[in-house]
Amino acid sequence: MLNNIEKFFSGEYVFLATNYFFFFYGIALMTMYFAGVILASRAISRNKKKSRFLQVNDIVSATDIPSVSLIAPAYNEGLTIIENVKSLLSIQYPYYELILVNDGSKDDSLEKLIKEFKLERRDATFITQPIPTATVKYVYKSTLSKYTHLTVLDKNNGGRADALNAGINFATSELVVCTDADCIIEQDALLKMVRPYLEEYHSEIIACGGGIGIANDSVVKNGVMKELRLPNNLVPMVQVVEYIRAFLLGRMAWSEINGLMLVSGAFGMYPRKRVIEVSGFDAKTVGEDLELCIRLRRLMEEKELPYKVVYLPETLCWTEGPPDYDILIKQRDRWARGLWETLKIHRKLFFNPKYRYMGFLYYPYWLFFEFGAPIVEFLGIICIIAFAFFGMINWTMAVLLFTAAYIVGCIFSTAAIFMYVKNFNHYNKPKQVIELLLAAYLEPFLYHPILVYGQMKGYYKKIFRIKSGWGTMTRKGFKVSDT
Amino acid sequence: MTEAGVLLFIQCVLAILVIYWISIAITMVYRKNRMRALERIEHTFADIVSRYLYNNEDDPLLISEINDRLKAVGIRKGNRNNVQYLIRLMIRTQRTILGENYYKLKKLYAQIPPYNASFTKISKWGWYSRARGIREIYEMNQSQYMNEVFKFQNNKNVFVRREAQIAMVVFMGWESLRFLPYLKRNITLWQQIKIVEKLYDLYPKPEMKWLKRAYKTDKLFGKKLLMRIIRKFELHTEIPFIMEHLEHPDYEVRETAIYCIQTFALSTERMDYIKDVYERVANPVQQAQLLNYIYENSDIDVDFYLRQLHGDNDELKLNVAEILWNNGHKEKVQEFYYQQYPENSNLNVE
Numbered sequence: 164m165l166n167n168i169e170k171f172f173s174g175e176y177v178f179l180a181t182n183y184f185f186f187f188y189g190i191a192l193m194t195m196y197f198a199g200v201i202l203a204s205r206a207i208s209r210n211k212k213k214s215r216f217l218q219v220n221d222i223v224s225a226t227d228i229p230s231v232s233l234i235a236p237a238y239n240e241g242l243t244i245i246e247n248v249k250s251l252l253s254i255q256y257p258y259y260e261l262i263l264v265n266d267g268s269k270d271d272s273l274e275k276l277i278k279e280f281k282l283e284r285r286d287a288t289f290i291t292q293p294i295p296t297a298t299v300k301y302v303y304k305s306t307l308s309k310y311t312h313l314t315v316l317d318k319n320n321g322g323r324a325d326a327l328n329a330g331i332n333f334a335t336s337e338l339v340v341c342t343d344a345d346c347i348i349e350q351d352a353l354l355k356m357v358r359p360y361l362e363e364y365h366s367e368i369i370a371c372g373g374g375i376g377i378a379n380d381s382v383v384k385n386g387v388m389k390e391l392r393l394p395n396n397l398v399p400m401v402q403v404v405e406y407i408r409a410f411l412l413g414r415m416a417w418s419e420i421n422g423l424m425l426v427s428g429a430f431g432m433y434p435r436k437r438v439i440e441v442s443g444f445d446a447k448t449v450g451e452d453l454e455l456c457i458r459l460r461r462l463m464e465e466k467e468l469p470y471k472v473v474y475l476p477e478t479l480c481w482t483e484g485p486p487d488y489d490i491l492i493k494q495r496d497r498w499a500r501g502l503w504e505t506l507k508i509h510r511k512l513f514f515n516p517k518y519r520y521m522g523f524l525y526y527p528y529w530l531f532f533e534f535g536a537p538i539v540e541f542l543g544i545i546c547i548i549a550f551a552f553f554g555m556i557n558w559t560m561a562v563l564l565f566t567a568a569y570i571v572g573c574i575f576s577t578a579a580i581f582m583y584v585k586n587f588n589h590y591n592k593p594k595q596v597i598e599l600l601l602a603a604y605l606e607p608f609l610y611h612p613i614l615v616y617g618q619m620k621g622y623y624k625k626i627f628r629i630k631s632g633w634g635t636m637t638r639k640g641f642k643v644s645d646t
Numbered sequence: 647m648t649e650a651g652v653l654l655f656i657q658c659v660l661a662i663l664v665i666y667w668i669s670i671a672i673t674m675v676y677r678k679n680r681m682r683a684l685e686r687i688e689h690t691f692a693d694i695v696s697r698y699l700y701n702n703e704d705d706p707l708l709i710s711e712i713n714d715r716l717k718a719v720g721i722r723k724g725n726r727n728n729v730q731y732l733i734r735l736m737i738r739t740q741r742t743i744l745g746e747n748y749y750k751l752k753k754l755y756a757q758i759p760p761y762n763a764s765f766t767k768i769s770k771w772g773w774y775s776r777a778r779g780i781r782e783i784y785e786m787n788q789s790q791y792m793n794e795v796f797k798f799q800n801n802k803n804v805f806v807r808r809e810a811q812i813a814m815v816v817f818m819g820w821e822s823l824r825f826l827p828y829l830k831r832n833i834t835l836w837q838q839i840k841i842v843e844k845l846y847d848l849y850p851k852p853e854m855k856w857l858k859r860a861y862k863t864d865k866l867f868g869k870k871l872l873m874r875i876i877r878k879f880e881l882h883t884e885i886p887f888i889m890e891h892l893e894h895p896d897y898e899v900r901e902t903a904i905y906c907i908q909t910f911a912l913s914t915e916r917m918d919y920i921k922d923v924y925e926r927v928a929n930p931v932q933q934a935q936l937l938n939y940i941y942e943n944s945d946i947d948v949d950f951y952l953r954q955l956h957g958d959n960d961e962l963k964l965n966v967a968e969i970l971w972n973n974g975h976k977e978k979v980q981e982f983y984y985q986q987y988p989e990n991s992n993l994n995v996e
Contacts, residue, residue, distance in 0.1 A: 212774050216781065216805050217836055227839045227874055227905075288971065293961055335938075361836035364804075436931055563652040570659045577666040585673045596670060 199416035234330030250386020267320025294443035297321030324444035352479035372426035373479030428452030430480035450501020499621025576603035820853035
């Protein structure tokens with residue numbers, strides 16, 4: 164058998180084909196990242212200029228702006244629920260309602276909410292449910308005048324997507340923002356998010372996302388980010404760089420060519436009528452945010468209506484990233500399964516001329532590079548081991564190529580950090596920037612292999628049909644300042 | 647590919663990486679210095695304005711002294727960024743000051759450096775400079791440039807024409823509505839909002855002559871804008887204009903009409919008309935909005951609601967059922983839902 168394997172790997176064509184495949188895959192990926200840097204710089208600069216003509220202060224004082232409902236599902240979050248709800252209630256927006264969906268929590272979340280906000284139970288016999296969900300048991304409204312914009316839905320457990328759907332059903336606003344109860348949202352986030360809806364007239368905005376930042380070990384006071392700090396541990400620290408790169412380079416670049424297929428579930432704004440038209444989030448997949456965005460795009464393509472999915476470069480929502488490798492693996496395993504399921508659901512898009520760019524460029528990109536990258540990396544490691552075993556590797560060349568690829572990777576991370584430092588004031592101390600750069604340069608050795616492992620684990624579960632849900636995401640919680 | 651080739655490539659990418667490091671360092675140093683410079687300009691300007699507005703007769707603040715002080719903090723013709731910052735401060739200050747001091751401030755602005763800076767911008771090629779120039783002109787009420795600004799009202803760039811159209815409203819008030827039929831390009835929701843806001847802030851007394859003339863516009867965005875004006879100024883006499891658009895073939899015009907009508911309480915006859923419209927509007931989302939409006943603004947018309955209970959759309963039926971249920975007609979809702987079951991079925995209800 165060893166002979167057969169040796170024959171296979173030592174075959175000239177196999178060796179050459181493998182080499183060329185990895186080489187061209189790498190070149191293609193690099194070219195796309197490079198294009199991403201250019202497109203993202205253009206998008207950020209344009210966005211900055213545009214925002215001068217539509218300032219947050221103007222929107223605050225305006226009437227006639229679209230109403231917004233913020234929907235936050237909560238499951239067993241009794242420990243932090245009061246702080247989190249107060250944080251969400253303090254968001255600035257003239258026509259705003261908060262719908263907190265208690266998704267069948269088994270802890271005392273609801274009791275705490277009832278007590279703190281003086282909630283009163285309302286009749287839930289006739290809740291219009293354009294999107295079917297698990298049963299909504301009761302609707303609660305606050306009797307305190309300062310919390311009139313708070314509604315709590317108490318429903319049977321159905322998962323995050325189901326809870327969001329229940330909130331969307333209940334909302335009466337034009338726009339809905341889907342988030343998580345444990346996210347810290349910037350006070351002016353909604354005012355900024357609504358900008359594209361106010362400004363666009365050629366196309367309909369079907370989804371709008373904002374940057375999401377990692378805020379482990381940061382200090383929160385009264386639900387507001389008081390001091391943004393870099394995480395103490397390496398795992399969340401690298402995620403800070405990863406998020407900056409993903410949002411600032413990736414999403415902004417795709418947004419520039421209207422090729423964005425994903426608006427993060429942690430913070431996304433959608434027109435309610437369109438979400439209802441596509442029957443809301445798909446409760447059967449764990450990648451419900453990606454799936455919804457693709458479904459919305461498909462709807463517009465099928466109706467042949469002009470549309471846009473936009474992203475704002477500013478970090479508008481802060482979340483806690485997985486603090487250690489175990490939780491990180493669980494998260495990436497889930498994301499990989501979500502991606503698998505979504506791409507499978509929408510396989511019809513693949514090179515389908517009916518869906519234009521979406522069929523020819525965006526979907527294939529997701530398939531080959533977002534879905535395919537971990538597989539290619541995994542196969543790469545196997546090939547290196549196999550070729551090394553049979554003594555077919557020119558080590559000098561291999562080390563040189565690895566160094567080149569590593570430095571190119573570092574360039575993209577550095578470019579993202581540069582763009583962030585240049586345009587935003589979150590990390591403005593030299594020490595912070597140096598730490599971010601170091602984290603970026605350590606990423607390929609100490610973080611990325613774990614990421615690939617987590618993704619491959621997710622694929623493995625899908626291949627062998629191993630049932631797995633969301634998994635538990637233990638969070639440490641932000642540091643709360645009393646002073 | 648040779649090893650030498652890869653080595654060369656590594657050198658090139660390393661050079662790029664080093665360039666990025668240098669750029670980050672420069673950016674951080676520049677930002678730090680810039681913040682200090684801006685702070686200096688802000689403090690100096692604040693001091694100048696307060697001393698100018700409340701001038702001490704024993705130690706008067708002279709224009710030459712003001713100009714010297716501004717020059718000392720970097721307000722020079724060649725330093726466009728500083729001048730731009732000063733303009734922003736000037737606009738911000740002007741917005742917060744009213745009465746006699748407002749006119750004093752205008753007098754001051756006419757004598758200190760960035761005069762003409764905004765006008766120079768509008769003759770530039772780029773959209774950003776132009777739009778910014780127009781914005782500064784109307785924010786600082788420099789009506790002498792009115793004619794130059796008006797040329798841009800149909801500009802192909804949305805920001806340039808938006809600012810020019812807002813400038814028209816700022817300078818001409820209600821009369822600017824007469825240009826509405828001549829606008830060639832669509833206007834955004836924000837543009838409509840901004841026009842209405844400016845009109846409300848600067849010309850709070852409606853001039854019906856111009857409004858009625860503008861009714862003739864066949865532009866959909868024009869109709870939407872006019873309805874928003876009627877809503878904002880609560881012009882009860884003009885409600886028929888909104889009502890006649892409740893059945894407009896365009897979805898968005900209908901949507902604006904429904905949104906605007908919600909500001910007004912209507913007479914019984916008009917509410918009856920709305921009820922008729924409700925039955926004719928083909929879109930369930932808009933029907934739901936109208937239903938909500940009818941419910942909140944009129945007495946319970948059982949016949950109307952019962953009729954709707956037998957409609958086609960389940961969501962609307964549920965809404966209607968909720969209204970009847972919560973308004974003392976529980977038995978009618980029960981009767982409606984029970985009759986859907988076969989006569990001999992055994993229902994588990996009390």
